Amino acid sequence: MSDSDARGRAVSLLPPNATTAERALEATTATAADLPVPLRSLWNPDTCPADLLPWLAWAMSLDSWQPYWPERIKRQRIRDAIEIQRRKGTAKSVRDVVRSFGSSLTIREWWQRATPGEPHTFDVTLSLGADVPNTAEYQQDIVDEISRTKPVRSHFTFTAGLNATAGVGIVAVARPYIYRRLTATAD
Numbered sequence: 001m002s003d004s005d006a007r008g009r010a011v012s013l014l015p016p017n018a019t020t021a022e023r024a025l026e027a028t029t030a031t032a033a034d035l036p037v038p039l040r041s042l043w044n045p046d047t048c049p050a051d052l053l054p055w056l057a058w059a060m061s062l063d064s065w066q067p068y069w070p071e072r073i074k075r076q077r078i079r080d081a082i083e084i085q086r087r088k089g090t091a092k093s094v095r096d097v098v099r100s101f102g103s104s105l106t107i108r109e110w111w112q113r114a115t116p117g118e119p120h121t122f123d124v125t126l127s128l129g130a131d132v133p134n135t136a137e138y139q140q141d142i143v144d145e146i147s148r149t150k151p152v153r154s155h156f157t158f159t160a161g162l163n164a165t166a167g168v169g170i171v172a173v174a175r176p177y178i179y180r181r182l183t184a185t186a187d
Contacts (some may be wrong), residue, residue, distance in 0.1 A: 045078035053078065055116045061085060063148050066141060074098045075134065094124075098150045099140050102132040120153050126160045 014022055048056050053074050057065050060081035065074075080100040087093040091107055098105040106125040110117040122148060128134055139160050150156065169170040 015088075045075045048075075048078075050074075057081070064141060064145055068133070069138075069141075070102075070131075070133070073100070073102050074142050076102065084149065088149055091122075093149045094146055097145045098124075098126065099141060101138075101145070103142065120151070120155065122150075122154060124154045124156050124158050126158065128160065 012018075012023070012026060014026055020025060024177075042049075042052065043056065043059075045053070045056060045135070047064075049073055054065055054067075057078050061076055062077060062081050065077075069077075077100045079146065080096055084093050084096050084100070087096070091109070098178055104127045106127075107122055108125075109122045111121055124186075126139070126142065128139070132138065146156065146158075
């Protein structure tokens with residue numbers, strides 16, 4: 001590496017007996033410091049380029065990552081990674097994990113049932129949104145992530161559903177019907 005003196009000239013940090021290869025390497029790497037590296041945008045899940053998201057996920061210590069997830073889900077998983085890791089082993093972290101997958105869930109713990117169940121068990125009812133993949137492997141990714149995030153001593157049952165919103169159009173068609181009154185007599 002080289003520094004600059006008061007006049008702006010490059011000052012070598014190499015010893016006087018440095019080889020020509022070491023001096024060439026110093027000269028080559030001296031220009032690397034001049035390259036702009038947008039660190040703020042690279043460490044931000046909203047502005048990071050899509051092809052670098054797996055590396056950002058790795059840096060945020062995400063437990064799982066799948067290339068077939070939609071980009072919106074990938075970015076949300078990275079956004080929520082620190083909070084999930086901070087609260088791992090709690091019901092809130094399980095909710096946050098599922099929310100980061102673009103879904104919603106209802107958790108009912110053993111003591112919240114009408115008749116209390118076996119201790120340290122809970123029921124998960126997952127509702128997939130309309131804009132997330134509705135595949136078995138995507139649901140398995142969610143179950144696996146719940147298993148990694150839940151308290152270790154707890155066990156759960158999983159139920160999946162699908163939320164869909166749509167408009168209802170009513171079309172009325174008038175059909176003429178003729179009704180005739182029949183009278184029946186007994187003979």
